[in-house]
Structures are given as C-alpha cells and as structure tokens.
C-alpha cells in the first residue's frame with residue numbers, strides 16, 4: 001500500500017465513522033494532560049470530521065475535566081482501533097476551539113440533552129446514580145474542534161506489518177517506520 005493510499009484510507013474510515021453507527025472508529029480514546037503532567041484518558045464519540053482541513057469534532061460538557069485540561073494544554077492525542085482490520089491510528093491534535101452552540105443543543109433528542117444539563121458538574125460525588133438532577137433550561141453543551149498535527153498508522157499483517165507516520169509539517173507526505 002502506498003503512503004498516499006494509507007492516508008486516503010485513514011480519512012475514508014474516519015468519514016465512515018460519522019455515517020455508520022457500528023464503525024470501529026465511531027468511539028475513540030481521547031488523551032489530554034493535567035496541569036501536573038498526568039495523562040487523562042476517556043472514550044468519546046467522533047461527531048464531525050473534515051478530511052480537507054483535517055479537523056475532528058467531539059461533543060462534551062463545558063464543565064468536564066477535558067475542557068479544563070485542553071484550555072491549559074492544547075495538545076492531545078486520539079486513539080482509534082479497528083479490531084477486525086487490526087489497524088491502529090494515533091492522531092496528535094491541537095485543540096483549536098470550544099464552541100457554545102445553543103441552537104444545536106435545542107435539536108438534540110431529549111435523552112441526549114441529559115448529557116449536558118446536570119445541575120452539578122460532571123465528576124461530582126453523589127449518593128447514588130438516580131440522585132442526579134437536570135435543568136434543561138441551562139445547558140453546558142459544547143463542541144470541541146481539534147486540528148490534526150500528525151498521524152501514526154499501524155496495520156498488523158503477516159508477513160510484514162505496516163507502520164507509517166504523517167505530519168502537517170511535511171505536508172502529510174509521510175514515511176514508513178519499522179513496526
């Protein structure tokens with residue numbers, strides 16, 4: 001597979017994740033770093049992807065730890081893994097924008113609105129899960145947009161695994177790596 005085709009396939013799969021709910025790249029691991037330098041990891045859903053500008057978008061609660069961490073350190077990593085094709089993609093990103101979109105929030109299905117309207121902020125200790133209270137008139141729905149800076153691809157395949165790295169710095173031309 002040529003380097004060009006590897007990158008084309010990565011972008012195709014990320015686009016596919018928006019359209020197919022069962023796509024392995026729909027859910028991915030997002031890493032940020034705390035002020036103390038400790039990594040934080042969590043699963044999130046890919047909500048938008050722009051192949052041309054290489055932008056990736058997630059939805060979240062404005063009060064979540066990830067928002068706080070990305071405000072102080074804009075760099076993060078996204079980990080995608082396709083269990084059937086044995087493909088791992090790690091994208092280093094720069095957080096470029098946290099957007100407050102009240103109009104978009106209004107269009108969300110009612111159960112989804114719950115994810116962004118708890119009265120107390122995410123991560124607050126509670127007596128039991130049914131003790132959470134919501135206020136739909138005050139939402140904390142945010143979009144976070146990330147700019148891809150570099151991408152590392154690994155496909156496990158006998159007899160030769162394929163590993164490659166791409167970066168915006170070298171205009172995404174890419175280079176193969178020892179797996």
Ligand SMILES: Cc1cc2nc3c(=O)[nH]c(=O)nc-3n(C[C@H](O)[C@H](O)[C@H](O)COP(=O)(O)O)c2cc1C
Nearest residue numbers: 027040042043044045058059060061064065066067
């Ligand atoms: C399947 C799954 C999908 C999730 N999707 C999102 C998501 O799209 N956005 C989000 O903020 N949290 C999502 N979460 C919750 C996060 O993993 C995390 O627990 C939460 O956002 C708090 O993270 P933080 O305190 O590190 O900011 C998801 C969790 C699971 C298990």
